Amino acid sequence: MVNALILAGDKGRDGVSKALLKIGDRYMVDYIIDALKECKKVKDIYIVCDEGVKKVLKDRVKGCINPAGDIIDNIVFASECIEDKHTPLIICTADIPLIKSSAIEEFVEECEKKNIDVGYPVIDKKLNDEKYPDVRRTYVKMREGVYTGGNIVYIKMEAIKNCTEKAKKLVEYRKKPFKMGRTLGFTFLIRLALGKLTIEAVEKKIGKMFNVDGRAIFTKYPEIGNDVDKQEDIDFVKKYLNIV
Numbered sequence: 693m694v695n696a697l698i699l700a701g702d703k704g705r706d707g708v709s710k711a712l713l714k715i716g717d718r719y720m721v722d723y724i725i726d727a728l729k730e731c732k733k734v735k736d737i738y739i740v741c742d743e744g745v746k747k748v749l750k751d752r753v754k755g756c757i758n759p760a761g762d763i764i765d766n767i768v769f770a771s772e773c774i775e776d777k778h779t780p781l782i783i784c785t786a787d788i789p790l791i792k793s794s795a796i797e798e799f800v801e802e803c804e805k806k807n808i809d810v811g812y813p814v815i816d817k818k819l820n821d822e823k824y825p826d827v828r829r830t831y832v833k834m835r836e837g838v839y840t841g842g843n844i845v846y847i848k849m850e851a852i853k854n855c856t857e858k859a860k861k862l863v864e865y866r867k868k869p870f871k872m873g874r875t876l877g878f879t880f881l882i883r884l885a886l887g888k889l890t891i892e893a894v895e896k897k898i899g900k901m902f903n904v905d906g907r908a909i910f911t912k913y914p915e916i917g918n919d920v921d922k923q924e925d926i927d928f929v930k931k932y933l934n935i936v
Contacts, residue, residue, distance in 0.1 A: 693779055694780045695734070696776060699738075700786035709744055712744065716933070725737060725753065728784075739753050741786075757769065757773050781846075782796070791844075794913070795911065795915055811907055811908075812841060813841075813909050813916050815841070819912060824930065840917050
């Protein structure tokens with residue numbers, strides 16, 4: 693079993709939470725909550741959100757947690773607010789309305805089978821192109837193929853603090869190549885850029901850096917990575933949900 697944490701702190705240009713974008717007659721976050729509620733592996737659902745989202749959700753989740761800063765701060769603060777420290781957590785964003793309970797269940801089961809600290813879904817470009825040919829994603833070339841990542845993470849509660857400081861540095865350095873190179877190693881980054889790295893090599897690098905057993909989890913559900921950022925994304929979601 694896992695608990696679920698939805699990150700719903702992002703706001704649109706109008707200052708309103710993206711979680712409250714309307715898709716048909718429902719809020720975007722409702723689709724994620726429904727998928728989590730239908731998943732047999734999910735125990736309780738929590739959400740990091742502002743007062744606007746809190747008013748809309750009412751009793752749909754176990755707890756609403758106020759934002760505490762950036763994404764890493766929010767995860768750490770939320771983990772401290774959740775009383776159950778023994779059940780692993782899945783963390784997902786509020787902008788993947790095509791997600792289904794079957795995708796979440798398979799992902800959690802794979803993480804449990806491997807008995808890992810951290811799990812991250814990986815989606816093959818061929819699979820995404822086949823199922824959603826009109827969606828545009830950012831891909832990374834690895835030695836095994838071309839992949840994109842998902843918007844959900846599995847993590848054991850005790851691993852969160854181990855990852856915090858270095859994770860904040862990676863977020864901070866994402867637009868500072870030299871500092872990122874010093875943190876990850878320039879050879880590692882060059883091999884990544886050239887598509888010469890294996891997924892296993894990345895797992896080992898991340899595991900050593902964060903002192904965790906972290907694995908890539910291959911999924912057959914590209915919906916895990918199809919997030920909504922702009923109007924054309926909403927149109928895309930409506931098309932596949934058959935919403936006029």
